[in-house]
Amino acid sequence: MADTRFKLNNGTEIPALGLGTWQSGPGEVEKAVSYALSIGYKHIDAAYCYGNENEVGEGLKQAFANGVKREDIFVTTKLWCTYHSRVEEALDKSLKSLGLDYVDLYLMHWPVPMNPKGNDDKFPKHPDGSRDLVKPEVWSHIQTWKELEKVLPTGKAKAIGVANYSLRYLEQLLPHATVVPAVNQIENHPSLPQQEIVDFCKSKGIHITAYSPLGSTGSPMLTAEPVVEVAKKRGVTPAAVLLSYNILAKSVNPERIKANMDLIKLDKSDMKTLTDYSKELEASKKLVRYVYPAFGVDFGFPDKS
Numbered sequence: 014m015a016d017t018r019f020k021l022n023n024g025t026e027i028p029a030l031g032l033g034t035w036q037s038g039p040g041e042v043e044k045a046v047s048y049a050l051s052i053g054y055k056h057i058d059a060a061y062c063y064g065n066e067n068e069v070g071e072g073l074k075q076a077f078a079n080g081v082k083r084e085d086i087f088v089t090t091k092l093w094c095t096y097h098s099r100v101e102e103a104l105d106k107s108l109k110s111l112g113l114d115y116v117d118l119y120l121m122h123w124p125v126p127m128n129p130k131g132n133d134d135k136f137p138k139h140p141d142g143s144r145d146l147v148k149p150e151v152w153s154h155i156q157t158w159k160e161l162e163k164v165l166p167t168g169k170a171k172a173i174g175v176a177n178y179s180l181r182y183l184e185q186l187l188p189h190a191t192v193v194p195a196v197n198q199i200e201n202h203p204s205l206p207q208q209e210i211v212d213f214c215k216s217k218g219i220h221i222t223a224y225s226p227l228g229s230t231g232s233p234m235l236t237a238e239p240v241v242e243v244a245k246k247r248g249v250t251p252a253a254v255l256l257s258y259n260i261l262a263k264s265v266n267p268e269r270i271k272a273n274m275d276l277i278k279l280d281k282s283d284m285k286t287l288t289d290y291s292k293e294l295e296a297s298k299k300l301v302r303y304v305y306p307a308f309g310v311d312f313g314f315p316d317k318s
């Protein structure tokens with residue numbers, strides 16, 4: 014299970030199990046990355062916005078020194094919102110921090126351009142405290158995608174994709190895309206199945222990577238009754254159930270990094286328990302989105318618009 018791979022629409026393969034690096038603090042993420050790669054993880058998920066690409070790069074360097082081969086692993090990083098009009102510059106910055114010549118996947122982190130000349134490199138704000146966003150008529154996510162397409166011939170990214178794209182945004186983008194995004198990375202777990210986006214992406218050949226599979230930091234999902242029920246029945250932890258349902262988890266704890274590789278094949282009745290839970294939450298309008306930055310933007314997700 015842990016070595017499952019999925020074919021992307023550019024012909025390359027993405028390992029299903031990945032190590033996330035968001036909120037992995039200084040002094041933690043270097044060790045987490047090198048440890049994960051030493052025990053067989055093949056996929057690391059980074060981002061400029063996480064502010065730790067340098068340390069992720071140190072972890073990669075250690076792993077390479079210990080015999081891991083670059084071509085055997087899959088590294089993703091992401092374009093931040095203040096760099097939408099400076100894609101190659103941003104990618105060069107990330108590659109330098111990561112100590113790599115190329116990434117396997119470069120994602121647009123959010124479909125929202127922010128002022129590249131604002132009062133902060135990552136989260137510029139207006140004097141009244143509101144987000145300093147760029148209006149779509151000045152620079153749209155579609156223009157950003159066109160800039161992402163231009164990096165493919167440079168070889169600095171093997172594949173390009175998007176993240177946090179709702180149906181509305183995908184429908185805006187696809188008619189203008191020469192290259193169909195290889196991936197849409199979205200929040201996904203039993204409390205937020207987002208089935209309509211998953212189905213749409215599948216029909217267009219866009220692979221879904223599920224982030225926050227455990228429900229992110231401090232998640233109540235690890236104690237949600239249906240999850241615990243399947244865990245008891247199968248003799249595994251609730252985390253193993255959630256990760257077997259979807260896998261791109263973050264941990265800086267060696268025991269958990271190792272445990273998170275122990276996936277099980279959920280059978281029909283396990284899946285039914287989890288999907289019934291999702292349906293029940295949906296019907297009672299109790300879906301939970303853990304990661305939703307207060308950009309002040311309607312992203313078109315059904316549970317928020």
Ligand SMILES: NC(=O)c1ccc[n+]([C@@H]2O[C@H](COP(=O)([O-])OP(=O)(O)OC[C@H]3O[C@@H](n4cnc5c(N)ncnc54)[C@H](OP(=O)(O)O)[C@@H]3O)[C@@H](O)[C@H]2O)c1
Pocket residue numbers: 032033034035036058059122176177198199223224225226227228229230231235252253261262263264265266269270272273304
């Ligand atoms: N594209 C995007 O906008 C976006 C947004 C969010 C996340 N992501 C990516 O997806 C990754 C995963 O999402 P996430 O970090 O939000 O949340 P997550 O992986 O669902 O949850 C991480 C939390 O669970 C804990 N944990 C890890 N393994 C565990 C286990 N076996 N048992 C109990 N607790 C465990 C971690 O703590 P310890 O570290 O202490 O183990 C951490 O607090 C991110 O790191 C990032 O790379 C992308």
